[in-house]
Amino acid sequence: MDGTPCLDHFDIPPRAGLGLKAQHYATILATSPDVGFFEVHAENYMGAGGPPHRYLSAIRQDYPLSLHGVGLSIGADRALDKDHLERLRGLIGRYQPGLFSEHLAWSTHDSGFLNDLLPVPYTAETLSRVCDHVDQVQESLGRRMLLENPTTYLAFAESSYAEVDFIAEVVRRTGCHLLLDVNNVHISATNQDYDPFDYISRYPDAAVREIHLAGFTPRTDEAGRPLLIDTHDRPVDALVWQLYGHAVGLIGPVPTLVEWDADVPEWDVLHAEATRAEVLMRQVIKVPHDAR
Amino acid sequence: MTLADRQHDFGAALLDNRLPVPPGLVGPDGLPSPGRFAVYRNNVMVGLIDALSDAFPTVRRLVGDDFFRAMAGVYARLEPPSSPILLNYGAGFPDFLTSFPPLQELPFLPDVARIERAWVEAYHSADADPADVEPLLHLSPAEIGAQHLHFHPSVRLQRSAFPAVSIWQSNQPGQAANPPDMSVAEDCLILRPTAEVSLQRLSPGVAVFLQKLMAGASLSDAATAGFLTTPHFDFPKTLSGLLLSGALVGWSRNPNPFTGPRP
Numbered sequence: 433m434d435g436t437p438c439l440d441h442f443d444i445p446p447r448a449g450l451g452l453k454a455q456h457y458a459t460i461l462a463t464s465p466d467v468g469f470f471e472v473h474a475e476n477y478m479g480a481g482g483p484p485h486r487y488l489s490a491i492r493q494d495y496p497l498s499l500h501g502v503g504l505s506i507g508a509d510r511a512l513d514k515d516h517l518e519r520l521r522g523l524i525g526r527y528q529p530g531l532f533s534e535h536l537a538w539s540t541h542d543s544g545f546l547n548d549l550l551p552v553p554y555t556a557e558t559l560s561r562v563c564d565h566v567d568q569v570q571e572s573l574g575r576r577m578l579l580e581n582p583t584t585y586l587a588f589a590e591s592s593y594a595e596v597d598f599i600a601e602v603v604r605r606t607g608c609h610l611l612l613d614v615n616n617v618h619i620s621a622t623n624q625d626y627d628p629f630d631y632i633s634r635y636p637d638a639a640v641r642e643i644h645l646a647g648f649t650p651r652t653d654e655a656g657r658p659l660l661i662d663t664h665d666r667p668v669d670a671l672v673w674q675l676y677g678h679a680v681g682l683i684g685p686v687p688t689l690v691e692w693d694a695d696v697p698e699w700d701v702l703h704a705e706a707t708r709a710e711v712l713m714r715q716v717i718k719v720p721h722d723a724r
Numbered sequence: 725m726t727l728a729d730r731q732h733d734f735g736a737a738l739l740d741n742r743l744p745v746p747p748g749l750v751g752p753d754g755l756p757s758p759g760r761f762a763v764y765r766n767n768v769m770v771g772l773i774d775a776l777s778d779a780f781p782t783v784r785r786l787v788g789d790d791f792f793r794a795m796a797g798v799y800a801r802l803e804p805p806s807s808p809i810l811l812n813y814g815a816g817f818p819d820f821l822t823s824f825p826p827l828q829e830l831p832f833l834p835d836v837a838r839i840e841r842a843w844v845e846a847y848h849s850a851d852a853d854p855a856d857v858e859p860l861l862h863l864s865p866a867e868i869g870a871q872h873l874h875f876h877p878s879v880r881l882q883r884s885a886f887p888a889v890s891i892w893q894s895n896q897p898g899q900a901a902n903p904p905d906m907s908v909a910e911d912c913l914i915l916r917p918t919a920e921v922s923l924q925r926l927s928p929g930v931a932v933f934l935q936k937l938m939a940g941a942s943l944s945d946a947a948t949a950g951f952l953t954t955p956h957f958d959f960p961k962t963l964s965g966l967l968l969s970g971a972l973v974g975w976s977r978n979p980n981p982f983t984g985p986r987p
Binding site for chain 1: 725726727728730731732734735736739747748749750751752754757759761763764767768771772775804805806807808811846847848850851877878916919920
């Protein structure tokens, strides 16, 4: 970093970025490490003031920023929370993030905020509801959002779309962009027994503006079948790196975030994981469309 | 099944393990898989318990990890968060502790939890520049006494019938745990004037003085209340400490009661 304020640089470069963690604020400000961008969870910066805003403002002076929401509940049957949308607008106005993303999931219902990214059935009714919500978000934020493919541990008997076709239809109807979480693809494909390479090949690559990578915890279900849990608490798995190479071959170089949200390691370990993503991104040559 | 019904049943069963797993939630073979639904049940509870564990580390230390997680789980089922902003989660936890029967032998624990809660609130509260107090010192004593003080939004006053402050302090990382004198009542002021949250233990009479000021009383009326509480109330020392603490954002001849939470 040359230390020049770059608040006017809204775009996130096609490089590797890292989730910004409070325990690394001081190291980042003291050492100005070479990182493509930082990403924060929007809800962690919805306090009125205090150290989180102080540090984020300082770090934003030197790095591109991506804003990742985890609480908007786009897949819920109920109306979007207007106050929450307003808070997102406020954060976007204040920090000018290059990207804003949210999940194809729901978390808020009659019983309150359920604090997890819950799965939706892939039906025509859900599709229409999700598209209305994405339209509403894009209208009220005045920008395109990125929708992220979910982690799923189960399927709904009533689903009538394959997940990737459902997502492609949301893109077609709303014009939204996509976040491809390669770890989520691996987890869901393993848990639901489908081919992750095929899923990525069918993902609408022209709409992808960001990739997520993370680690997972392997478990089994009651029948002894593999059940991978999206824990973000360890390095990226070898299979996920392979899938990432496949994805970059189709999409080309694209902002890639390493998520590590629990058992967060020392800065150097985290930074090495981002460097690995960036090296891989530069090595992979994009496959021309007519050669696929 | 409509999406509304699906999510109602899914959400209710997530928080209540006694409810059966909703039908139609299946594994890759298309057959029901309760083990998979259990992952979501577990995620929700672990996430909420972790949030409480981060917000109340001293309470956790005092009761032990296992007990804390079990107790936090009971609370999370009773009071799941109403907002996706988990920074605010746990406001009702100290009151829950007062009514949790297994804690009857630790009657000071809710007050320790209130200190931790006040700390979190001060940390995330709105920013404001502490006032330059120099001009106040140039007023006549009568004029000073007529002033009403305006408090920084991060200020939190905590009163306890127990030595909650000593217990909190001796359970911070790196502190030796000294057995406190359980007959002592302790008050403290928590605030974050700039970057760091600080906690000051208050001398006798000071909490009443501050309570009056925060309710909008003038300095002289608040000082009188302090003296009536205890003849040991040291007004000059208390006032200079308050002025230097960064707890004030201004003053005026008109009342301007503190709008934040008051004990």
